[in-house]
Amino acid sequence: MAGELIPEQIFILVIVIITVVAIIIIVSHWKNVRKSSNEIKLIEKEIDLKKINMVEKDIENKRLMENRIALPKEQEDKLLDIRNSTTSIIGDVGYLHNEVNERLARLEAQIEQKKLEKILKNIEKKEKDLLKHKI
Numbered sequence: 001m002a003g004e005l006i007p008e009q010i011f012i013l014v015i016v017i018i019t020v021v022a023i024i025i026i027v028s029h030w031k032n033v034r035k036s037s038n039e040i041k042l043i044e045k046e047i048d049l050k051k052i053n054m055v056e057k058d059i060e061n062k063r064l065m066e067n068r069i070a071l072p073k074e075q076e077d078k079l080l081d082i083r084n085s086t087t088s089i090i091g092d093v094g095y096l097h098n099e100v101n102e103r104l105a106r107l108e109a110q111i112e113q114k115k116l117e118k119i120l121k122n123i124e125k126k127e128k129d130l131l132k133h134k135i
Contacts, residue, residue, distance in 0.1 A: 071079065
């Protein structure tokens with residue numbers, strides 16, 4: 001009898017094993033949650049640092065824009081000419097783009113019209129053939 005387990009002892013042993021397994025599972029999940037929480041905090045800090053860096057760059061760019069370097073009159077005139085020619089070229093490009101689109105639309109319409117005329121001729125020819133065969 002000393003080596004035999006009674007049902008009460010088996011029940012207690014099963015309860016202890018289930019409890020140990022549950023504690024192991026809870027501890028592993030708790031570690032995963034802590035690890036995820038720390039990773040989220042780290043990512044949030046990185047995002048904050050990137051935001052701060054972007055704001056610093058923006059402030060620096062604004063400062064540079066406000067403190068423009070005074071150019072000699074000749075260079076300012078060249079810069080103005082470049083801006084004017086760029087504006088003119090952009091206008092020409094826009095006009096040409098519109099003209100190309102209009103011509104393309106007209107060409108597509110002409111092609112579609114020719115296809116429809118050809119289909120109409122085929123239909124008329126088939127109608128004539130049918131009328132001949134009926135009579």
